[in-house]
Amino acid sequence: MEVNDALIQQLATLARLEFNAGEREEIRHDLQRMITFVEKLSELDTANVKPMLFMTADTNILREDVVLPNISREEGLQNAPAHTAEYFSVPKVIKK
Numbered sequence: 001m002e003v004n005d006a007l008i009q010q011l012a013t014l015a016r017l018e019f020n021a022g023e024r025e026e027i028r029h030d031l032q033r034m035i036t037f038v039e040k041l042s043e044l045d046t047a048n049v050k051p052m053l054f055m056t057a058d059t060n061i062l063r064e065d066v067v068l069p070n071i072s073r074e075e076g077l078q079n080a081p082a083h084t085a086e087y088f089s090v091p092k093v094i095k096k
Contacts, residue, residue, distance in 0.1 A: 003031045
């Protein structure tokens with residue numbers, strides 16, 4: 001594939017970039033090297049290679065869900081500095 005000014009301008013427009021003449025020539029060279037590398041990869045015989053779904057065979061090790069004893073509302077509120085019968089009471093921090 002040939003990298004020309006039209007391709008560079010199209011990519012620049014899509015990426016909303018602007019290049020001067022020196023940068024344009026450097027980008028042309030870099031793009032041509034990338035495309036050559038990808039074309040070289042297409043020469044490999046991959047007929048007997050299985051597709052990879054994951055990069056490693058590792059799996060997540062998760063703990064079992066265990067129901068633990070919980071505390072009652074009264075026990076949870078007993079050490080609160082201020083509370084109502086059902087909720088913690090906190091000072092107002094948002095002023096109108």
